[in-house]
Amino acid sequence: MSIELKSVSKQFGEVAAVNNVTFSVNEGELLALLGPSGGGKTTVLRMIAGLEVPTEGDIYIRGQRVNDIKVQKRNIGFVFQNYALFQNMNVFKNIAFGLKIKKWKSADIKARVRELLELLGLEGLDKRYPHQLSGGQRQRVAIARALAPKPSVLLLDEPFGAVDAKIRQELREWLVRLHHDLNVTTLFVTHDQEEAMEVSNRIVIFSRGNLEQIGTPRDVYEQPANEFVARFIGVMNVLELEVFKNVGRAGELQFPAPGYADGERIRIGFRPFSVQISSDLNQFPYQAVVRQTYFLGVMLRLELELESGLLLRSRMSKEEYANLALYDGKKVSLQIRNYRILSREHEPLGPELTAPEKSSLFVGEGI
C-alpha cells in the first residue's frame, strides 16, 4: 500500500473542504482524483503532500503515519497547476534544485539531470529560462524537477489544465507512457472526466468534499455508485417519473417501477447508447423527430424530440446514421433499452434494468 487515507477531514474555517474521506492507493498505481471544482480533490492532494494539515484523520505513506511529518521530509514530488517553476533559474537549475538541497555531489546531480532531460525529451533546453519554454515544455520541466529526488509518490495538480486542447491529448498519452516506464505511484487531480477515464488505472470521484466512488474507469462508468457519479461520468439522459400502479411515466414514456407508491416521483437515467432508433415508425413504441445532429468525429450525437416535447440525447456511429438515412427533421421511432432508477443523490443505485418493450434488437450496453 503506497498511500492510505483514514477518515480524513479538512475544515477551512467554517467550510468543510473534505469530509471523512477514506481510500488507499496501491504501489505503482496511476490514480485520478476527479470531481467538479470545489469538490475537495486538490485539498486531498495537498494534504497528502503536506501542504495542508488535515483537521481530522490520518494519512499514511508507505505504512508510515505522516500527519506530523513536514512537507520537506515526505519524499513526495509535487507538480503545481501552473508549474511554479523558479523563474530566476534555468531548466538545469530548476531540475537540480531538490538534489542540491539534499546535498548530492555535483557530478551525481549532473548525471541525474541529464538522465531526466533525456527521459522527458528536454535535451538542449537546459540553459533556457522558464519564460522561454512552451507550455508543454514547462510542464515536463516541472515533472522532471519533481521526479529528480526520486520521490516515492508523484502528485500532479490539474496537470493538463494550462495547455491547449491539442497538446493536452499528447500530454495525456505521454503521461501514461512515462508512468509505465517509471512505475512510480502517481496521483493527479482533474475536473475532466474524459481525461480521468483515459489516463488512470483507478478514479476517485469527489463532490462537495465527499468521496462518491473509487474504482476503475469501467467500474465507475458501468456501475456508478449513486446518481452523482452516474451523471458526472459520461453523458446521461435523466427523466423524472411519476409512479402510478407500478408504472413510472414521463410524457408518453413508460417504465416499470414496481414497489413504488402511487404518486411518488422517481428519477431514472440512461446512456445515449440505450436510445435505439428506427426509421420504421412502427418498429418501436415511441415517435420522435431528429432535432439536431452533432458530428463528433466517428460518432454522432443526436437530439431527439418526442411528441410530448421531451428531449433525449442519443449516440451512434456514422455508419448507423447513414444506414438509417437520418437527417434533421426526420421522423423516427425509438425505444430505451436499459435504464437505471437513480432515486436520490448519494443513495446506492438500483441495478441496470432492461426495458420490457418489444426489444428484438437488444444488444448489451456499449460504452
Place this chain on the structure above:
Amino acid sequence: MAGYVKRSRQTNGHTASKGGTEESPFFKWLLITVALLFSILFLLLPLVNVFAQALSKGWQAYWTALSEPDAWAAIKLTLLVAAITVPLNVVFGLAAAWAIAKFDFRGKSLLNTLIDLPFSVSPVVAGLMYVLLFGLQGYFGRWLADHEIKIIFAVPGIVIATIFITFPFVARELIPVMQATRSEQEQAALTLGATGWQTFWRVTLPSVKWGLLYGIILCNARAMGEFGAVSVVSGHITGQTDTMPLRIEKLYQEYNAAAAFAIASLLALLALLTLGIKTFLEWKQERDYERAQRAAESYEDSTAPTSREPEITAVRSQP
C-alpha cells in the same frame, strides 16, 4: 523636391502608425523639446554648475576644501550614517514587505499606511518628533540624561532620523515584486525539501533582487543626502555632528562658496555614482535576458530542420 520628400516620409510614418492613434509629428517634437529643455535647464545645468563652482579657484583649493579636517569628519559621518541606515532598512523593508505581500493580518492596512508616513511628513517635522521624544525636554529626555545616553545633538539622533526618512524606499520597491512572486514557487521549494530559510535565500530573494537593489540604491542616496530631519536633531557641532549636507549649508552661510561647492560636488558625485550603478544593473539585467533569448532562438533554428524531416519522408513514402 524637398517638400515632396518630406510629404512621402509623413505618409510612411502614417502607414507605420497604429490606426491613427499616433500624435502628429509637430506635437511629438514639441513634447520632446519641452521635456529636454526643462531637464537641461533645471537638472543638468545646475549640476554642471556645482562642479564649475567647486573648481572655480582651481584644483588646489578644491583639494584643500575636501581634505580640511571638518570636511573630512562630515564625509566620514555621512558614510557612517548610510552604512548603519541602509542595512537596517533593508531588514525592516524585507520584513514589512514580506508581511504585507504574503500574509493577511489585522492591522495590515495600518502598516501599509505607516510605511508611507515618512513620504508625507515634512522632514523638519520628522526631526522635531525625535527632539520631542529624546530631547532634554522630551518624554524620554530625563531618563536618557540620567543614564548618560545622548541621542539628540549626537550621532544616534542623526541615524534615527535618517532611518525614519529612508524607511519607505526598500519596502515600497519590494512589496509589488513580492506580491508578484507566486507563493507557489515557494511551496514548490518546500516540496523539494528546502527549509523555510533555504526557500527565502534561494527562491524568494533572487526573484526580488532587482527590486531590492533598486530600493537599496534609492535608500542610500536619500540617507546620504537628507538635510531637513538631520538638521533638526544634529545640533550642527562642527567636526562632530555635521553630515555633508549640513557642512555644505554651513560653509555656504559663511560665504565660503568654493568650499561649499567642493563638498557639494562630492555629494553630487556620490549621487551620480549611485545612478550609474543603477543604470548598469538595469543594463546588465537587460543583457542577460537578451542573451538567454538569443540562445533560445538559435536553439530553435538548430532543431527546426530535424523536427521537420520525418514529416517529409512520411509524405514521400505514402504513394
